[in-house]
Amino acid sequence: MSLDASLRARAAKVIPGGMYGHLNAALHGDRYPQFFVRAEGARQWDADGREYVDLMCSWGPMIVGHRNPRVEAAAAAQQAEGDCLNGPGPVMVELAELLVDLIPSADWAMFSKNGTDATTQALMVARAATGRTKALVAHGAYHGADPWCTPGLSGVTPNQRADTIEFTYNDLASAEAAAAQADGDVAAILVTPFKHDSFEDQEHADAEFARGVRALADRIGAALVIDDVRAGWRLDLRGSWEPLGVRPDLTAWSKAMANGFPIAALTGTDALRGAAQTLYSTGSFWFSATAMAAAKATIEILRETDGVALMHRAGTRLREGLAAQAAAHGFVVRQTGPVQVPWLSFEGDDTLEKGIAWAGACLEEGVYLHPWHNWFLSAAHTDEEIDRALQGTDAAFAKLRAAYGAD
Numbered sequence: 472m473s474l475d476a477s478l479r480a481r482a483a484k485v486i487p488g489g490m491y492g493h494l495n496a497a498l499h500g501d502r503y504p505q506f507f508v509r510a511e512g513a514r515q516w517d518a519d520g521r522e523y524v525d526l527m528c529s530w531g532p533m534i535v536g537h538r539n540p541r542v543e544a545a546a547a548a549q550q551a552e553g554d555c556l557n558g559p560g561p562v563m564v565e566l567a568e569l570l571v572d573l574i575p576s577a578d579w580a581m582f583s584k585n586g587t588d589a590t591t592q593a594l595m596v597a598r599a600a601t602g603r604t605k606a607l608v609a610h611g612a613y614h615g616a617d618p619w620c621t622p623g624l625s626g627v628t629p630n631q632r633a634d635t636i637e638f639t640y641n642d643l644a645s646a647e648a649a650a651a652q653a654d655g656d657v658a659a660i661l662v663t664p665f666k667h668d669s670f671e672d673q674e675h676a677d678a679e680f681a682r683g684v685r686a687l688a689d690r691i692g693a694a695l696v697i698d699d700v701r702a703g704w705r706l707d708l709r710g711s712w713e714p715l716g717v718r719p720d721l722t723a724w725s726k727a728m729a730n731g732f733p734i735a736a737l738t739g740t741d742a743l744r745g746a747a748q749t750l751y752s753t754g755s756f757w758f759s760a761t762a763m764a765a766a767k768a769t770i771e772i773l774r775e776t777d778g779v780a781l782m783h784r785a786g787t788r789l790r791e792g793l794a795a796q797a798a799a800h801g802f803v804v805r806q807t808g809p810v811q812v813p814w815l816s817f818e819g820d821d822t823l824e825k826g827i828a829w830a831g832a833c834l835e836e837g838v839y840l841h842p843w844h845n846w847f848l849s850a851a852h853t854d855e856e857i858d859r860a861l862q863g864t865d866a867a868f869a870k871l872r873a874a875y876g877a878d
Contacts, residue, residue: 482505499830499842512537528846539730562764563758563763576739578740579747581737582735582763586725590615591617593722597721603655603656607653608636610638611668615700641674646680660687660695661696661698664712665702673807673812696722702809703728704779705779720739724736724737728766730765731765734762782848783811785849792861800872825875832870833864
């Protein structure tokens with residue numbers, strides 16, 4: 472029995488289902504390992520010692536390389552002084568100042584631990600500011616795992632979902648209709664920077680749609696919330712809709728903010744500062760200083776090295792390589808989303824059978840990516856790392872052609 476299989480058997484006895492949530496390998500395909508033991512740069516090793524080029528970046532958090540020396544040193548220095556204390560460390564002020572300096576739509580920042588914390592905080596601030604209840608959200612969008620937004624309904628009551636109204640992403644008329652349905656009771660409009668729903672091709676935000684929802688929020692007096700948890704720090708350090716000329720009232724951040732250390736942030740405008748300070752929103756570990764020091768170092772690295780450009784280069788190299796390989800092996804594929812947050816699907820593969828088989832073959836070739844969730848690129852994905860990944864994906868395409876034939 473492999474070590475991974477042994478750990479799964481042991482886990483099944485003491486953990487409900489053996490594993491839960493988005494890291495549950497049972498959801499990804501039979502060949503996915505469940506347990507990992509170490510990582511370095513753009514690589515990870517599973518419990519049985521198999522090495523992978525990591526194209527998931529731990530599902531988003533890793534952005535400047537696993538165990539980045541500068542981030543690790545900043546975290547270690549803070550940990551040596553103290554982490555979870557009777558109050559936050561000075562680094563909390565320093566990190567908030569950095570965010571306010573960097574993000575044009577940020578006049579203040581609040582910190583927590585997970586993306587769900589930040590999106591829920593955003594909704595609470597919007598409700599406190601407006602005195603309203605409803606939130607408009609795009610159908611299929613993921614905003615976290617709290618009852619108001621979790622994609623699963625087990626343990627969730629109808630009342631906990633009663634205050635969300637759905638619209639279709641990139642369809643301004645649909646958003647207008649959702650607002651009309653709320654009949655003057657909209658506290659917030661929540662949008663992701665691009666459509667990154669699982670199991671579907673990704674879709675860039677249309678500039679007209681982005682400007683339209685900004686105008687809609689202004690017209691009805693609601694807060695526009697950008698959920699930048701997944702895309703934040705990869706597309707534009709100032710905020711993912713900044714290139715579109717659209718600034719939100721509130722932005723939720725997490726995932727890559729501290730290169731794997733647990734932290735989330737909510738940033739907002741001065742108009743919502745008073746509402747934000749009325750919240751009772753807290754957690755025993757929300758103010759721990761180590762993750763804040765790691766976040767400060769991570770953001771500084773990204774700013775100093777133009778990390779977004781590095782990730783764009785890596786993503787472009789990967790996308791062009793995959794396109795050439797797919798064509799050479801006779802497959803028609805679609806590559807969607809920003810190159811820094813890519814996904815590949817096979818034409819006509821509605822059941823994802825080919826995608827799952829190809830992703831499994833990639834695992835066998837030492838490349839960790841995913842058949843139905845977007846991938847993530849990092850500043851640690853050098854040309855050498857991308858070329859190594861492309862060696863594996865090319866071999867995987869060959870295996871897929873042997874099993875299925877060309878399209």
